[in-house]
Amino acid sequence: MNDITLLGLSPSRRVGIGLRRTFQQELVVDELTAMENIQAIADHVSADRASARRKVAAALDFVGLSERRNALGGQLNLFERRMVEIAKTLIGRPKGILMDEPGAGLNEAETDRLRRLLIKIPPVFDTQLVLIDHDADLIASVCVETVVLDFGKRLAMGPTRAVLDDPLVRRAYLGRD
Numbered sequence: 227m228n229d230i231t232l233l234g235l236s237p238s239r240r241v242g243i244g245l246r247r248t249f250q251q252e253l254v255v256d257e258l259t260a261m262e263n264i265q266a267i268a269d270h271v272s273a274d275r276a277s278a279r280r281k282v283a284a285a286l287d288f289v290g291l292s293e294r295r296n297a298l299g300g301q302l303n304l305f306e307r308r309m310v311e312i313a314k315t316l317i318g319r320p321k322g323i324l325m326d327e328p329g330a331g332l333n334e335a336e337t338d339r340l341r342r343l344l345i346k347i348p349p350v351f352d353t354q355l356v357l358i359d360h361d362a363d364l365i366a367s368v369c370v371e372t373v374v375l376d377f378g379k380r381l382a383m384g385p386t387r388a389v390l391d392d393p394l395v396r397r398a399y400l401g402r403d
Contacts, residue, residue, distance in 0.1 A: 241271060244321030244353075246314070250330050252307045256300030260291055263299055264313050271318030278317075285313035288350070289343065305336040312343065316351055323347070324356045329364050337364060344368045362399065366390055374399065 232240060254263050264285055268278035286292050289309040294302065302310065308328060315323045328344070329337045341364055347355055359365055365372055365386060372386040374395045382392040389395055 238270065241318070244319060245324070246316075246320045246322070247324040248308075248311045248315060248326060248328060250327040252304075252311045254299040254302065254307045254310050256298060258299055259296050260299065260302060260306070260310050260313075261286060261295040263310050264317065267314045268317045281317050282313075285316045288316060288346075289313045290339075304331050305339070308332070308340065309343075312347075316347070320351060320353045322354045322356065324358070326358045327360070328357065329359060329361050337361070340364070341367050360399070362390055 230243065232245070235243075254260075255266075258266070261282055264282045265278065268282050271278075283292070283295075286295050289312050291306060291309050291313065294306060297306075299307065299310070312325075312328070315325075325344075329340055332340060344355060344357075344364075345368055347353060355368070357365060357369060369386045371384065372389040373383045374381045374389055374392075376398050381394045381398060382389045
């Protein structure tokens with residue numbers, strides 16, 4: 227992926243080079259099952275149907291939705307919908323996954339489950355995660371490096387703990403000195 231300008235690439239080309247993303251508002255089709263939502267992505271990145279089915283089953287298992295595979299998207303709760311979104315990003319050997327506010331709207335127990343799942347993704351899938359989030363606890367437990375922006379300007383960048391302890395960051399985002 228070195229020396230590739232991403233801005234001009236189509237979404238399908240970005241997927242082809244291994245980039246994935248989730249959105250703050252999950253994009254789960256209500257009329258499709260959890261498995262079919264994930265299968266729709268697998269059909270674009272797998273050469274054969276049998277391989278795609280295996281990848282979908284593995285992704286469902288990884289996010290803990292195997293038992294809900296046949297539930298329609300419209301029947302899934304917010305946490306399960308987030309897990310479908312994450313499972314979609316894991317199909318086809320992703321090199322990088324950008325997640326926009328993956329914990330938005332989740333309760334404390336669900337956020338803890340999300341945290342434990344996110345920590346496992348890089349070593350299991352040999353991929354990099356990039357999180358955009360305001361949850362400092364989630365960032366602290368998942369991220370090794372952190373960049374904090376304030377109105378488009380960089381406030382701090384570096385090892386996560388050092389960035390979260392930075393007085394400018396604490397004042398701007400955590401409301402503390």
